[in-house]
Amino acid sequence: MRIGELSRRSGVSVPTIKFYLREGLLPPGVATAANQAEYGEGHVQRLRLIRAMIDAGRLSVARTREVLSALDSGRLAPHDLLGVAHDAVTRPVRSDRDDPAFSAARAEVEALARRRGWFVEPDARAIDQAADAIRTLRALGADDLLGLRDTYADAAQAVADREVAAVVARRDPARMVEAVVAGTVLGETLLNAFRLLAQESASAKILSAPDVENRGPASFREKAKGA
Amino acid sequence: MRIGELSRRSGVSVPTIKFYLREGLLPPGVATAANQAEYGEGHVQRLRLIRAMIDAGRLSVARTREVLSALDSGRLAPHDLLGVAHDAVTRPVRSDRDDPAFSAARAEVEALARRRGWFVEPDARAIDQAADAIRTLRALGADDLLGLRDTYADAAQAVADREVAAVVARRDPARMVEAVVAGTVLGETLLNAFRLLAQESASAKILSAPDVENRGPASFREKAKGA
Numbered sequence: 001m002r003i004g005e006l007s008r009r010s011g012v013s014v015p016t017i018k019f020y021l022r023e024g025l026l027p028p029g030v031a032t033a034a035n036q037a038e039y040g041e042g043h044v045q046r047l048r049l050i051r052a053m054i055d056a057g058r059l060s061v062a063r064t065r066e067v068l069s070a071l072d073s074g075r076l077a078p079h080d081l082l083g084v085a086h087d088a089v090t091r092p093v094r095s096d097r098d099d100p101a102f103s104a105a106r107a108e109v110e111a112l113a114r115r116r117g118w119f120v121e122p123d124a125r126a127i128d129q130a131a132d133a134i135r136t137l138r139a140l141g142a143d144d145l146l147g148l149r150d151t152y153a154d155a156a157q158a159v160a161d162r163e164v165a166a167v168v169a170r171r172d173p174a175r176m177v178e179a180v181v182a183g184t185v186l187g188e189t190l191l192n193a194f195r196l197l198a199q200e201s202a203s204a205k206i207l208s209a210p211d212v213e214n215r216g217p218a219s220f221r222e223k224a225k226g227a
Numbered sequence: 228m229r230i231g232e233l234s235r236r237s238g239v240s241v242p243t244i245k246f247y248l249r250e251g252l253l254p255p256g257v258a259t260a261a262n263q264a265e266y267g268e269g270h271v272q273r274l275r276l277i278r279a280m281i282d283a284g285r286l287s288v289a290r291t292r293e294v295l296s297a298l299d300s301g302r303l304a305p306h307d308l309l310g311v312a313h314d315a316v317t318r319p320v321r322s323d324r325d326d327p328a329f330s331a332a333r334a335e336v337e338a339l340a341r342r343r344g345w346f347v348e349p350d351a352r353a354i355d356q357a358a359d360a361i362r363t364l365r366a367l368g369a370d371d372l373l374g375l376r377d378t379y380a381d382a383a384q385a386v387a388d389r390e391v392a393a394v395v396a397r398r399d400p401a402r403m404v405e406a407v408v409a410g411t412v413l414g415e416t417l418l419n420a421f422r423l424l425a426q427e428s429a430s431a432k433i434l435s436a437p438d439v440e441n442r443g444p445a446s447f448r449e450k451a452k453g454a
Contacts, residue, residue: 011366048367056363079434083427090423109420118428126423133416136283137409139238140275144393145410151389152418153425155382160425162378166371168433183372184426186360188419191379193336193357195415196317198380198387200310200353201345206395207306 003029006039010047017047023061025050025068049178057089057181071177081173085180093128101138105131112153163187230256233266237274244274250288252277252295276405284316284408298404308400312407320355328365332358339380390414 007014020026026046029037053064070076070084095102109130113120120127137146167179234241247253253273256264280291297303297311322329336357340347347354364373394406 052367056367077435079430082430082434086423086427086430113424113428116425118424119431120424120427124424124427126420126427130417130420130424133413133420137413140279140283140405140409142406142409144396145390145406145414148386148389148393148414149417151386152414153421155386156418156421157425159375159378159382160422161429162375163372164426164429164433166375167430169371178367179369179372182364182367182369184423186364187372187375187379188422189360190357190376191383191418191422192415193353193360194380194383195387195418196313196353196411197340197345197347197351197357198343198384199391199411200313200347200351201340202388202391203306203309203313203394204346206391207309208304 001039003037003039006043006047009044010051012047012051020047020050023065025061025064045174049174052178052182053088057185059088059181063088067177067181071174078173078176082167082176082180085177086184087125089181089184090125091129092125093132095128095132099135101135102131105134105138108134112149116153116157159187159191228266230264230266233270233274236271237278239274239278247274247277250292252288252291272401276401279405279409280315284412286315286408290315294404294408298401305400305403309394309403309407312404313411314352316408316411317352318356319352320359322355322359326362328362329358332361332365335361339376343380343384345384386414386418 001009003014003017006012007017010017012020017026021028026043029039029043032038049068050064053059053067054061059067067085067088070081076084097103106127109127110122113127134146134149163183167176167183170176170179228236230241230244233239234244237244239247244253248255253270256266256270259265276295277291280286280294281288286294294312294315297308303311324330333354336354337349340354361373361376390410394403394410397403397406
């Protein structure tokens with residue numbers, strides 16, 4: 001197919017396709033004449049993967065290129081390849097490793113992972129992310145909220161087991177990478193948005209039980225404006 | 228106590244305390260002489276609340292002032308006051324309401340909330356957040372990942388019920404606001420960091436089962452560098 005058809009099929013504009021070609025994210029088509037090339041089904045699929053990384057996963061072009069070259073090298077075992085994709089969408093934490101409160105929190109996260117039989121490498125960024133949150137809660141004297149650690153870990157584990165099963169069920173390495181990138185980021189958004197809704201609901205039910213069913217149009221957002 | 232003692236007690240520097248006083252976040256102490264004031268226990272507590280909002284909740288000074296004035300007005304019922312705090316830490320979504328795919332995803336989220344008996348107001352930002360994630364997954368053709376909706380909702384609900392119970396158990400309105408702000412943000416970090424760790428672990432167990440226990444020092448992060 002020509003580039004115009006590739007654009008229609010993939011939903012990616014022609015200038016953007018040309019940008020991806022120039023940046024080496026999309027392999028060139030087969031040249032058929034000066035300034036004309038033929039593209040195949042593989043290009044449609046590659047464009048979907050690039051979109052998943054750049055739009056859904058919010059990866060930079062450089063990061064996207066790194067993940068694609070790990071995929072294209074064909075040298076990584078599936079778990080290692082997915083680890084590269086997973087890392088690409090995981091935010092690093094600026095953490096002060098010399099801070100004893102941070103080290104203590106980090107040790108606590110490692111102990112929790114061990115207790116649960118989680119197989120995680122010691123340089124996983126998520127250990128730092130969790131440690132940073134625990135240190136901050138402790139600094140605020142929020143022991144009651146810290147007590148929810150295992151509630152979070154239980155929920156996280158239930159979700160992660162099904163997510164990874166869905167990724168692995170795709171079998172094709174490129175489709176698995178796509179699921180890791182899109183699923184890690186969008187799954188986080190979905191999980192947290194549902195959590196916010198469930199919090200609002202639980203608060204309404206506990207704190208304003210008598211009139212929960214019949215609050216009428218004066219929402220707290222409107223009331224707050226008049227406060 | 229004098230401002231130096233207030234700084235030691237709260238862990239907030241004297242210049243920062245003066246900044247909060249100027250910005251009206253912290254009420255003035257009782258003037259005892261020209262350029263000297265006496266502060267009380269209430270100031271220590273208020274400083275902890277301000278820190279929770281600005282450091283943990285990453286709120287702007289303006290947003291912090293809004294939440295504090297809702298608290299200080301004393302005019303809002305607890306659920307409405309917590310709603311103001313909750314909204315302050317919830318990111319708005321730039322969503323295109325005219326996009327039929329977004330509207331369809333939004334209707335889907337509302338149906339899910341109804342089915343679960345969640346009491347949420349129709350202008351809750353988290354409805355838009357969830358709808359945006361669902362629309363993007365659908366555009367990527369990721370029906371397999373969309374199928375995890377109820378898994379996310381189950382996990383979210385289990386977590387939210389305990390979080391709200393912990394908030395309500397604090398009883399004091401200022402301490403409840405503190406828990407909403409810090410807990411919403413840091414709880415999200417903790418939940419997601421644990422999810423990333425559990426994903427890494429599930430992937431290791433499913434995809435590299437034979438040598439999970441004995442992988443040695445060559446982690447996928449090191450292998451990827453050589454790929």
